[in-house]
Amino acid sequence: MLTLKEKLQDKYQIDANGCWIWIGDKNKQGYGRLTIQSNNIIKKVRAHRISYEVYNGSIPLGMLVCHSCDIPSCINPQHLWLGTAKDNAADCKAKGRLGHRGHPRGPTGPMERSVGRGTLTQEDVNIIRKKYSEGSSYKDLALAYNTSAKYIYRVCARFVWNKEKDQ
Helix, strand or coil: CCCHHHHHCCCCCCCCCCCCCEECCCCCCCCCCEEEECCEEEEEEHHHHHHHHHCCCCCCCCCCEEEEECCEEEEEHHHHHHHHHHHHHHHHHHHCCECHHHCCCCCCCCCCHHHHHHHHCCHHHHHHHHHHHHHHHHHHHHHCCCCCHHHHHHHHHCCCCCHHCCC
């Protein structure tokens, strides 16, 4: 039987930013999920939480595992930190990731379409995807297009600007 560390190692690829991008099962928000069995109970757990525990230790009750890179599918333990919901919201606000009425921008965030569509054109999206495939980092592309690295990741992963969804 594989250890949790071995299960993690089979399910990610390292990108140009050093993110360990989860390539296994993901939820709607892009967070990796790992199926584990404990005390004869099978459940799905967010992969970044498992990664944090495997590499950094236990997660105290009530604490969140937050991403310094803002990439939901990243499981790199060096990009993960513990914080409260208040800490995470403050981080979100400091990075300009809050949308309408203080809600985080994201796959279900209320400002996603208007913010994303307002800052990029289809031509920009095509260029971003090409440059990313050639080795440009999310951070560098975000700076060039005046948006966040998280949004660039979502463009490249086709969570937004997905032709099938947009038609």
